[in-house]
Amino acid sequence: MEQINIEDIMKEIRADIAAKGYADNEIPFGDIACLAGGTELPFDMKDYMDELKEMDESRTILAYRDIRSTRKGLGGLITFCKKVIRKIVSFYVEPLVDDQNRFNELTTITMAQTVRRFNDDDARIEELEKKIYKCERRIRELEAQLLKDEQK
Amino acid sequence: MKIYQMLPTLSFGDAVSNDTLALSKVIEGMGYKTEIYAENIDARLPKGIAKYVSKLPRLSANDIIIYHLSTGSKLNYKLAEYRCRKVVVYHNVTPPSFFEPYSIKATQLCSDGLEGVRYLADKVDYCLAVSEYNKQELIQMGYTCQIDVLPILIPFDDYKKEPDAAVLAKYNDGYTNLLFTGRIAPNKRQEDVIRAFYYYKKFYNPKSRLILVGSHNGMERYYQRLKSYINALELEDVVFPGHIKFNAILAYYKLADVFLCQSEHEGFCVPLVEAMCFDTPIVAFDSSAIGDTLGGSGILLKDKNPAETAGMIDKIVTDKQLKETVLANQRERLADFDNQKIAEAFQKYLLKFIADGR
Known part of the structure; x- marks a missing residue:
């Protein structure tokens, strides 16, 4: 393996950096706030959207469901009796199902609105962060300029 | 005599799991009956590739469990209870301090993992460390059994697959592409990669x-x-592709002009070998096992100065001779990770371990 004299190359680079006045004076990573608080469980947007989709697909409940029986012999009688019971209680069950469907529809619509709000908020926060960092950068530049002027 | 491999989670596509699967083939090739047992098995893996630990059959004293240790798990303690011979393959556990600002769960998992490593110090018969760095760490933690170094078996054939054409088309635009691959995790110091890129x-x-x-x-x-x-x-121009398909990863490697690593903790760092495979010059910060894996190749920087790192990146991109030397060294180093070589070393170590037990 051919030896590369990295230290010699680095000396060249350092000299070049010094000559050109390149300096590492940008905002340090340590100054970037870390999101604190909230739940330990991470929020996953993909999971959230998948679950929202599943919610939307399953929001409608059917009051009328197919009734069958696979029991030998008595199967036919059991099915008939169940159908009769279904008919008898339908006056009570169907309004409940309608109410539930209405609730499900409203919940799904509201949850979808929440996603739009998330996205809007995220975009606003990102814009605000950009403005804050721009201002902080300007403050640092002005402070550095002020210090230079004072030293003169 | 049976040889079982065991690990907390058999995942799809991660280095520890790939290593386990590859070693399984080697053990089968040696003529031994072998199976993989895990607490969690990724549903994307083929059915029957592994079984749950609860299904582990009765063991005899001359059976062998090869345990892949890389994280916190109650298996780290359960291993000691099995009445058989025990081998640990040590992939390393990330120091919990990296995760403290971000995740209590990850911090605890790593802390538990390191406790588990210490717990097993006098309870295993033999260790394989995937790097010299890992070997030294085991010694510091009180391991006195024989420890040999065996690099991870990497599925190089997979890298010959067709890369994602759409990704290639999108980013093959005359821009110089810097690349780092690895979980977005604080020990990998993506913020330092970003900072170096900023200055570049x-x-x-x-x-x-x-x-x-x-x-x-x-x-x-x-x-x-x-x-x-x-x-x-x-x-601008920082791209986070997220969790992507394998052929997209291949495309990013093909597009890369420089592979930049600023990680502060790695037990091996498979992406470095991947970069070598794709003939991408590597600039890396010298920490943990990075120097071991590079083995004298790539460009290893002792200091983490982003402006200087940027200067080195520029040198690699603009100085053809330097770049060619770096690549030639990397190709030479890559040969050390040849699957056949590592498989033969593993066979030698395993046969010796089996013979020592008789």
Whole structure:
């Protein structure tokens, strides 16, 4: 393996950096706030959207469901009796199902609105962060300029 | 005599799991009956590739369990109870301090993992460390059994697959592409990669792009902090592809002009070998096992000065002779990771271990 004299190359680079006045004076990573608080469980947007989709697909409940029986012999009688019971209680069950469907529809619509709000908020926060960092950068530049002027 | 491999989670596509699967083939090739047992098995893996630990059959004294140790798990303690011969393959556990600002769960898992490593110090018969760095760490933790170094078996054939054409078309645009692959995780110091890229783009090459391939699952706070940092620097052309398909990863490697690693903790760092495989010159910070894996190849920097790192990147990109020397060294080093070589070393170590037990 051919030896590369990295230290010699680095000396060249350092000299070049010094000559050109390149300096590492940008905002340090340590100054970037870390999101604190909230739940330990991470929020996953993909999971959230998948679950929202599943919610939307399953929001409608059917009051009328197919009734069958696979029991030998008595199967036919059991099915008939169940159908009769279904008919008898339908006056009570169907309004409940309608109410539930209405609730499900409203919940799904509201949850979808929440996603739009998330996205809007995220975009606003990102814009605000950009403005804050721009201002902080300007403050640092002005402070550095002020210090230079004072030293003169 | 049967040889079983065991690990907490057999995942799809991660280095520890790939190593386990590859070693399984080697053990089968040696003529031994072998199976893999795990607490969690990724549903994307073929059915029957592994079984749950609860299904582990009765063991005899001359059976062998090869345990892959890389994280916190109650298996780290359960292993000691099995009445058989025990081998640990040590992949390393990330120091918990890296995760403290971001995830209590990850911090605890790593802390438990390190306790588990210490617990097993006098309870295993033999260790295989995937790097010299890992071997030294085991010795420091009180391991006195024989420890040999065996690099991870990497599925090089997979890298010959067709890369994603859409990704290639999108980013093959005359920009200099810097790449780092690895989970978005604080020990990998993606913020230092970003900072070095910032200076490279500002001082040397505005027509450049940084691609950070890796999933941020579980590290959302760190990921958000990185995004905020990019905004604070008003830095453009930083791409986070997220969790992507394998052929997209291949495309990013093909596009890369430099592989930049600023990680502060690695037990091996498979992406370095991947970069060698794709003939991408590597610039890396000298920490943990990085120097071991590079083995004298690539460019290993002792200091982490972003402006100087940017200068080195520029040198690699513009100095053809230097780049060729780096690549020649990397190709030579890559040969040390040849699967046949590593498989033969593993066979030798395993046969000796079996013979010592008789």
